[in-house]
Amino acid sequence: MTAARDLFLVANTTDELGGVTAWTHQMARLFRSAGHRVHVIGVHESDLKMAVPEAPDYPVTALYATHPPTPRPLRGVRRFSVPARRRESRRIAAKKQAVARLDALLGPAPAGSVVVVTQVWPMEWLREIDTSHLKVIGMSHESFAYSRACHRYHWVKRHYPHVDRWLALTREDADLWTAEGLDNVDVMPNALAHLPAIPSPRTDKVVASIGRLADQKGVDMLLDTWAKVAPLRADWQLHVYGAGADEPQLRSQCAELGLDGSVKWQGRTDDVPAALAASSVFVQSSRGEGFPLALMEAMASAVPCAAFDCAPGVREIVRDGEDGLLAPVGDIDALADRLLRLTGNPRMRDAMGERARVNVQRFSEERVLEMWEDLFALLER
Structure with a gap:
C-alpha cells in the first residue's frame, strides 16, 4: 500500500x-x-x-x-x-x-x-x-x-x-x-486510458483520424494523402473527428481536391471508443507529437495505424511492420502507400490490429x- x-x-x-x-x-x-x-x-x-x-x-x-x-x-x-x-x-x-x-x-x-x-x-x-x-x-x-x-x-x-x-x-x-x-x-x-472489452470488428471500410484541426495535427497533409488513396479505394471513407480553428480552410481544401464524397467531417467526439469501433484503420498525420493518446487508443481497439514517424513517442508506441506502419514525416506518398496497404489487405489489417491490441498494453x-x-x-x- x-x-x-x-x-x-x-x-x-x-x-x-x-x-x-x-x-x-x-x-x-x-x-x-x-x-x-x-x-x-x-x-x-x-x-x-x-x-x-x-x-x-x-x-x-x-x-x-x-x-x-x-x-x-x-x-x-x-x-x-x-x-x-x-x-x-x-x-x-x-x-x-x-x-x-x-x-x-x-x-x-x-x-x-x-x-x-x-x-x-x-x-x-x-x-x-x-x-x-x-x-x-x-x-x-x-x-x-x-x-x-x-x-x-x-x-x-x-x-x-x-x-x-x-x-x-x-x-x-x-x-x-x-x-x-x-x-x-x-x-x-x-498511460493507456482504456482497453475496450470488445475490439473493433474492422468490418467498416472507414479510415479514422482523431485530433484537433490545427497545424500540428497535419490534417492538410492527410487530405493531400487521401487524394492519392481515394481513387484506388472508391468503397472506403475517411472520417475526420475533431474541431479547431483550421476547419474552414481544411473543408475548402477538401472540396478543391474533390474529396467531399469520401471524406466525412464528424466534428469533435466525446466517445472515442465508439468512433474507433466503427473504423478499420487509424491514420495520424501529425507534424509533431509527444506520446499520442489517440494512437494508443486506436491500437487498444485493435485498429491498425498508419502514421508519420514524427516523434520518438510514435515509434515507441508503434512497432513498424509488426502492429502498424510508419512513414517518414511529411512524406505524403509514403503515407498513402501505408494506407493503401492496410485498406487493401484484410489479412494484414487483422493481424496487425490484433498484435496492436496486445502490444499497447505494456503502457x-x-x-x-x-x-x-x-x-x-x-x-x-
Missing part, C-alpha cells in the same frame, strides 16, 4: 480540447484511485472545451477566466503610448492576483507534497511563489524536436533546471535534453502508476 500524498497537477488549462487535458484528468482519476489527494490547476479556462467524461471527485481551479494577455515590452514609441501602458499595468495586476491564488493553493500544502507541471508555461507563475516545501516535477508532452523548433525550448531551458525532476516521454528525448545540459531529466510515458495504467509511485518514493529520499 502506497502512502497517500497531496498531488497538484498544474496545466495550461483544465478544460481545453486536446490530449494534454485528457491526460491530466486521466492521471488525476488514476492518482485518486490510488488514494492520493489531487487538485487540478490550470492557468486559464479555455474557449474550445473538452467534455470531461465524468464529474471529477477532486477540485479543479483556473487562475484566470480567459487566456492572460501576452507580455509586450514597452519599447520605442510604445513607451509613450498611454493605452499600451494601461494594458501592461492591467496585465501585471492580473498576474499578481493569479500568483496570489496559486500561492494560496500551494502554500498551505504539507511538506513533501508534489506539484506536477504538465506543460512548461505554468512555470511562469509557479516560480514566483515559494515552493521550497514541495517536490516539483516538470513535464513536456511533445518531442524534443518539436520543442526545439519553437519558443518552448527556451522556456524549458529557463525553468526546468530548477525543478526536482523533469520528465520526457521517451528515453530518446530524455537523452537529447540531457545533452543540452539538463541533469535532472527522467522518462515517463503516457497500461497499472504499469505507469507503478512508475509514478517509484518516482514519488525516490523524491522523498
Whole structure:
C-alpha cells in the first residue's frame, strides 16, 4: 500500500480540447484511485472545451477566466503610448492576483507534497511563489524536436533546471535534453486510458483520424494523402473527428481536391471508443507529437495505424511492420502507400490490429502508476 500524498497537477488549462487535458484528468482519476489527494490547476479556462467524461471527485481551479494577455515590452514609441501602458499595468495586476491564488493553493500544502507541471508555461507563475516545501516535477508532452523548433525550448531551458525532476516521454528525448545540459531529466510515458472489452470488428471500410484541426495535427497533409488513396479505394471513407480553428480552410481544401464524397467531417467526439469501433484503420498525420493518446487508443481497439514517424513517442508506441506502419514525416506518398496497404489487405489489417491490441498494453495504467509511485518514493529520499 502506497502512502497517500497531496498531488497538484498544474496545466495550461483544465478544460481545453486536446490530449494534454485528457491526460491530466486521466492521471488525476488514476492518482485518486490510488488514494492520493489531487487538485487540478490550470492557468486559464479555455474557449474550445473538452467534455470531461465524468464529474471529477477532486477540485479543479483556473487562475484566470480567459487566456492572460501576452507580455509586450514597452519599447520605442510604445513607451509613450498611454493605452499600451494601461494594458501592461492591467496585465501585471492580473498576474499578481493569479500568483496570489496559486500561492494560496500551494502554500498551505504539507511538506513533501508534489506539484506536477504538465506543460512548461505554468512555470511562469509557479516560480514566483515559494515552493521550497514541495517536490516539483516538470513535464513536456511533445518531442524534443518539436520543442526545439519553437519558443518552448527556451522556456524549458529557463525553468526546468530548477525543478526536482523533469520528465520526457521517451528515453530518446530524455537523452537529447540531457545533452543540452539538463541533469535532472527522467522518462515517463503516457498511460493507456482504456482497453475496450470488445475490439473493433474492422468490418467498416472507414479510415479514422482523431485530433484537433490545427497545424500540428497535419490534417492538410492527410487530405493531400487521401487524394492519392481515394481513387484506388472508391468503397472506403475517411472520417475526420475533431474541431479547431483550421476547419474552414481544411473543408475548402477538401472540396478543391474533390474529396467531399469520401471524406466525412464528424466534428469533435466525446466517445472515442465508439468512433474507433466503427473504423478499420487509424491514420495520424501529425507534424509533431509527444506520446499520442489517440494512437494508443486506436491500437487498444485493435485498429491498425498508419502514421508519420514524427516523434520518438510514435515509434515507441508503434512497432513498424509488426502492429502498424510508419512513414517518414511529411512524406505524403509514403503515407498513402501505408494506407493503401492496410485498406487493401484484410489479412494484414487483422493481424496487425490484433498484435496492436496486445502490444499497447505494456503502457497500461497499472504499469505507469507503478512508475509514478517509484518516482514519488525516490523524491522523498
